[in-house]
Amino acid sequence: MFCSEAYTPQLRARGYRMTPQRLAILHVLRHSAKHLSPIEVYRQARADVPSLTETTVYRTLEFLAENGLAHPAHLGNGHLVYEIAGHEHHHLKCRSCGSEMEVEHALLQKLYRQLESESGYHLTDSHITFFGLCPDCQKGQ
Amino acid sequence: MFCSEAYTPQLRARGYRMTPQRLAILHVLRHSAKHLSPIEVYRQARADVPSLTETTVYRTLEFLAENGLAHPAHLGNGHLVYEIAGHEHHHLKCRSCGSEMEVEHALLQKLYRQLESESGYHLTDSHITFFGLCPDCQKGQ
DNA sequence: TTCCTTATTGCAACTTTTTGCAATAGTATA
DNA sequence: TATACTATTGCAAAAAGTTGCAATAAGGAA
Numbered sequence: 001m002f003c004s005e006a007y008t009p010q011l012r013a014r015g016y017r018m019t020p021q022r023l024a025i026l027h028v029l030r031h032s033a034k035h036l037s038p039i040e041v042y043r044q045a046r047a048d049v050p051s052l053t054e055t056t057v058y059r060t061l062e063f064l065a066e067n068g069l070a071h072p073a074h075l076g077n078g079h080l081v082y083e084i085a086g087h088e089h090h091h092l093k094c095r096s097c098g099s100e101m102e103v104e105h106a107l108l109q110k111l112y113r114q115l116e117s118e119s120g121y122h123l124t125d126s127h128i129t130f131f132g133l134c135p136d137c138q139k140g141q
Numbered sequence: 142m143f144c145s146e147a148y149t150p151q152l153r154a155r156g157y158r159m160t161p162q163r164l165a166i167l168h169v170l171r172h173s174a175k176h177l178s179p180i181e182v183y184r185q186a187r188a189d190v191p192s193l194t195e196t197t198v199y200r201t202l203e204f205l206a207e208n209g210l211a212h213p214a215h216l217g218n219g220h221l222v223y224e225i226a227g228h229e230h231h232h233l234k235c236r237s238c239g240s241e242m243e244v245e246h247a248l249l250q251k252l253y254r255q256l257e258s259e260s261g262y263h264l265t266d267s268h269i270t271f272f273g274l275c276p277d278c279q280k281g282q
Numbered sequence: 283t284t285c286c287t288t289a290t291t292g293c294a295a296c297t298t299t300t301t302g303c304a305a306t307a308g309t310a311t312a
Numbered sequence: 313t314a315t316a317c318t319a320t321t322g323c324a325a326a327a328a329g330t331t332g333c334a335a336t337a338a339g340g341a342a
Contacts, residue, residue, distance in 0.1 A: 079219075
């Protein structure tokens with residue numbers, strides 16, 4: 001029924017459980033073309049699980065992020081949005097028109113290595129969003 | 142009285158006004174060793190301006206950020222913190238012990254240029270925080 | 283100094299997010 | 313299939329953050 005059932009083994013392997021709430025939330029993320037706010041996820045997932053609460057959505061999104069099934073992102077307004085985990089990428093957003101594009105994580109490999117050697121840290125992940133003016137908005141200036 | 146009065150000309154030049162609230166908030170940021178959450182700023186600044194409200198703090202911090210006097214940062218918990226503008230930098234935070242270090246923006250210059258040429262965007266700013274394990278916590282593993 | 287314009291603030295209501303705890307329900311085991 | 317363990321959920325209350333609007337006050341001009 002839910003394509004999101006494919007995630008069940010991953011959770012079980014870590015000692016976690018699959019629940020209707022998690023299935024519904026994963027399903028929503030899975031079929032969204034863009035990142036969603038917790039409230040958007042809540043509204044959509046409630047269609048499948050009417051008893052769902054905001055609390056559970058917030059906790060589940062955080063849980064999915066911790067377990068690598070979803071990725072959180074900051075897009076400039078101070079609020080977190082989430083998207084299903086897939087290829088690693090970051091975001092580049094236009095300050096003027098709000099349009100966005102993805103930045104492949106591969107582009108940051110060199111920087112990651114440099115940072116690791118300079119800092120001694122072992123990097124695990126990052127929250128990265130770039131802002132600027134897209135080509136169209138530059139012309140408009 | 143307030144060292145933050147030094148910021149007055151910058152605001153006036155742009156058609157904005159300096160107010161006791163802004164002076165107090167800038168003063169707090171100026172003398173904090175670390176980034177502060179809006180609530181922390183509120184509690185501290187209220188000492189100088191008892192009538193201060195949370196609303197004003199939120200709006201002022203956003204205002205200061207827009208005008209380059211303060212910098213917002215995301216440190217992984219989904220909440221914004223602010224620090225006074227100074228040298229441009231980003232943050233590198235240990236996922237294990239929470240300790241932080243700064244990453245000079247200069248390190249990202251090359252990446253910025255590459256991104257600009259590949260995307261066609263003109264980059265203005267970014268929200269960047271790296272996460273990993275600090276040298277001490279790596280030993281602990 | 284006084285007046286005037288309008289940027290800024292505070293208030294009140296509302297939305298979003300977090301937290302503690304008791305009740306519920308996955309799932310491994312017998 | 314029934315049992316037990318405990319991960320997970322929902323509820324209620326609190327905390328954090330936002331919004332619209334009327335009142336206030338900064339600061340330029342008279």
